[in-house]
Amino acid sequence: MAESTRVRVRFAPSPTGPLHIGGVRTALYNYLFAKNMGGDMILRIEDTDSKRFVPGAEGYIIESLSWLGIKFDEGVSYGGQYGPYRQSERRAIYKQYVDELIAKGKAYYAFDTPSELESKHTQSPNFQYDARTRGEMVNSLTLPAEEVAARLARGDAYTVRFKIDPDETIEINDMIRGQVFYKSDVLDDKVLYKSADQLPTYHLANVVDDHLMKVSHVIRGEEWLPSTPLHILLYRAFGWQDTMPRFAHLPLLLKPDGKGKLSKRDGDRLNFPVFPMEWKDPVTGDISRGYRESGYFPEAVINFLALLGWNPGTEQEIFTMDELIAQFSFARCSKAGAKFDYEKGKWFNHQYMLLADDRRLAEMLLPDLAARGIKTDLDYVTRVIALVKGRMNFLHEFWENASYFFQAPEQYDEKTVAKRWKEESPRQMNELCEILEGDDFSDPVAMEAKAKAWCEANEYGMGVPMNAFRLAIVGEGKGPHIFDIVTLIGKAETLARLRRCVKVLG
């Protein structure tokens, strides 16, 4: 493929905090599209807002996406020939392009102070810095040339604004939304270069970098749609219209209830994570939960997110990353925002639990068991998880579903006792002990047949003795088939639990 037509996309977050789950989805769609097209995925860090910079955020973003299996071909921490990939390290580049725009008459210096602008806004709330109003402002369009030169020479604070011509219609050809038109009259003369930190604003840096990094497709959230005409005008002002990237604006992730887009507060309020990994705020020390620490499989998070705004057009619901890559297209992306349904996320995790290799799950479980002081081994845990994983959504639910495989019940659930422990139970359990004494506990099917024969011979029925048996072994009325349980815990443990139960409950 020719270099000029090669698909190159970028994910360009700001390091202002932990990466939001909506940002993760944007990264995912970029990745799916790039890989579907056989192209490159770039990680660019947009740290042009020095005031909002948060230490640790960049590392968090990199680690999160790596955990999820979203891989980059180049960018911060990955290298590449179009760097540097951190915008704060590209100041000289931006300065050069800002100067070019001024030289071409496409941009101008503005000396209006923040307080002057603020009073303008309070005087007329609809004030907009544009073709109609810039004539009354303090800028290089209204000031004599020597005055401008003097101000610049003595180091007065200034911004550079983009000079937008009125009466133009700008067409966006969005890959998801189709044609969208904007009138240039509604656009203001956006600040391109900030006086405060001598850094470009997002708009300038974004356009310059996408051009220099040969980005072919800009895939970002819907909140950027209104500033896209400005970006298009910028490409034109530079004379880059022929290589301008294509745009795709993704629908937003909305609150599960109520109104507005999904926020950190919704997670706190409704008790679910909105970040891929746990995040500790370096200033307040507040902890925000993450999908990773909440027990999610990265594959489940990916699968869940992929289907929030995209669908394959078939009834397939479970996808590997490779399947997603193969099937992804913007033609099958929806236009409307999607409410975040956390319950479905749990279901996806359950599906991946069922799919997961038991031995691998056991390996993940071992540290927690050791922390509980349980002496066990990989083979045993593998057999246990195989039996109980169908009733779990998360790995951390293992202990509550399987503790009785590792230790005898400490007490017997009152309700179960009332319902399942009958007058004849002590006698029946003693008889059961005798029968089990003669078994080698190797074959649950054979054991069950033996027990059945015993019940039938004595006309006990199955319910009463078997439920009492379960109560003695598990401590309550739940769990997999009782003979699967006892073949795992073994003869000695089974008999001990039976005898103890008879002793305690009488």
Next chain:
RNA sequence: GGCCCAUUCGUCUAUCGGUUAGGACGCAAGAUUUUCAUUCUUGAAAGAGCAGUUCGAUUCUGCUAUGGGCUACCA
């Protein structure tokens, strides 16, 4: 206020003018099971409203309503 985007079951969505409007999550019921859960079956549940185009509109157009985004020397 202005500009833009959107609108099918509670939620995610299928439908690219003609369908009993399909699937999934969740919910309910039944079956299964010696228990709980799983599983299976079944069920309830939707085209925002009003016009228009058309032989025929969920699908096309307009208006209204509703929701969302943007409107910073933040991204």
